[in-house]
Amino acid sequence: MSGDETRDGVTLTNLDQPLFDGAGATKRDLVDYLDAVRTRILPALRGRALSVLRVRPGQQPFMQKNLPTYAPSWIRTVSVWAEASRRQVSYALCDDRRTLLWFANQRAVEYHPALGPAGGDATHLVLDLDPPEGGAFDLAVRAALLVRRALADAGLAGAVKTSGAKGAHVFVPVEAGVPVEDLAAATRALGARAARLDPGLATTAFIREDRQGKVFIDSTRAGGATVVAAYSPRVQPGVPVSFPVAWDDLGAVSPGDFTVHTVPALLDGRDPWAELMPPPQRLPADLVEEGHTIPVARVQAMHAGKRRARARRGE
Secondary structure, eight states: OOOOEEETTEEEOOTTSBSSTTOOOBHHHHHHHHHHTHHHHHHHHTTSEEEEEEOOTTSOOEEEOSOOTTSOTTSOEEEEEETTTTEEEEEEEOOSHHHHHHHHHTTEEEEEEBSSOTTSOOOEEEEEEEOOTTOOHHHHHHHHHHHHHHHHHTTOOOEEEEOSSSOEEEEEEBOTTOOHHHHHHHHHHHHHHHHHHOTTTEEOOSSGGGSTTOEEEEOOOOTTOBOOOTTOBOSSTTOBBOOEEOGGGGGGOOGGGOBTTTHHHHHTTOOHHHHHOOOOBOOOHHHHHHHHTSOOHHHHHHHHHHHHHHHHHTO
16 A cells, blocks of 8 residues: 555655655654644745755655746745856745645755745754764764854854754754854854864864864855754754754764654644754854954865865976
């Protein structure tokens, strides 16, 4: 039995098929999970350009930005200029239950919204803590606590969630109207300050070979960047979920504690991401000023790559 059904006017097909190899879950499990957490995940998606990671049977996962032409006409979209590909991209706006269900039926497992609403300012400063290859989650926890200290030293506060993979994300809500250049600068400064607290543990080195087995504090999530939403599943064995955790509990959890099978019961009617998120804050001027003195990581990495290429050629 394929287990087809209809919810909120959306036809759902092949629900009893495995979601992907190693998922330990069916497509129905994905649909049921997203439907169960819709009142929590939709606030993070609503009004924001959305990229999704989809999985089709027999294919590798792929990131979808452009909404397919066969999508229903009732899905709202926003057109955004993509500098990297030099073209307009028609992003979906996942504003309601039926849009979320439609994406679930398309086997969209991961949900990566923009950091700000379409046509508006970013609402959060984000730092992504990425342990080295083979590194345990506790390394990300230790790095996240460095970020918390750096935030406190700057008079700021943030909320933390598991990435759903092996890392963690720290979100800092900011007041409206912060220029994107200043937000990016403040993010760089916070990353640098956190890394300085324990240079043996953490680094902001963008080039992987320069990290020397340390946790990467990724301070490049600004401008047009996206970050996987709280409560979004991940394309990982067991289908873990990016889940909010209280700071005091961070050291006592594992990413595998939070999956599409376990999270609905853990929520018990609550929305911990909303509960744990501080109110929007003003970025300190000295933080922004410091950040403007720090080179943009991607640009710095590009120049370093060119220098290394010239060295290999013996120029």
